[in-house]
Amino acid sequence: DAKTTQPNSMESNEEEPVHLPCNHSTISGTDYIHWYRQLPSQGPEYVIHGLTSNVNNRMASLAIAEDRKSSTLILHRATLRDAAVYYCILRDLSNFGNEKLTFGTGTRLTIIP
């Protein structure tokens, strides 16, 4: 799987939008961009994924650059419950047996009340 680069940490004020960046300059055409998060003392949780177009769901939005070399996870109105480590992961499922998630170091998001 291609590599991703994320800032180690970010802070945001409660009830404000948060933009979490991810660089993936070596992304291939068959790589999907997935985001997971891990709240303290819990297992990771799926957030969102996309291929080329921007995506929205009840948790977040995913903005994908036109050249797909970067993406941004957007939390529209952060709450204290959003404090977690956020992982940006590229997944190429075109080959059988390639299903594992490869976690990097992620971005530790701190929400300031």
Added chain:
Amino acid sequence: NAGVMQNPRHLVRRRGQEARLRCSPMKGHSHVYWYRQLPEEGLKFMVYLQKENIIDESGMPKERFSAEFPKEGPSILRIQQVVRGDSAAYFCASSRTRQASSYEQYFGPGTRLTVT
């Protein structure tokens, strides 16, 4: 619909003992993954199983570790002759299908293994 269940949540073993970690996937899921998270480190893939088959064990240590997912019952991660370095959180995840358009993995709460 119950999520992924793991037990025990906490497990303490003395050096040299065996540890057995259990994972029940979500209903309807036939793919199971095990990951390990060492203290203050990221999650590392260990093994991917489908019912009765190991698909990818590229992340499993060559010795003392084994995993199974029988036709009936939970998936088991077994660690023989545990050492202090095995102390970690072990997470299980499951998924329904490998279809790329809807392929999220659902994680359990983890088993925290402490070797004394």
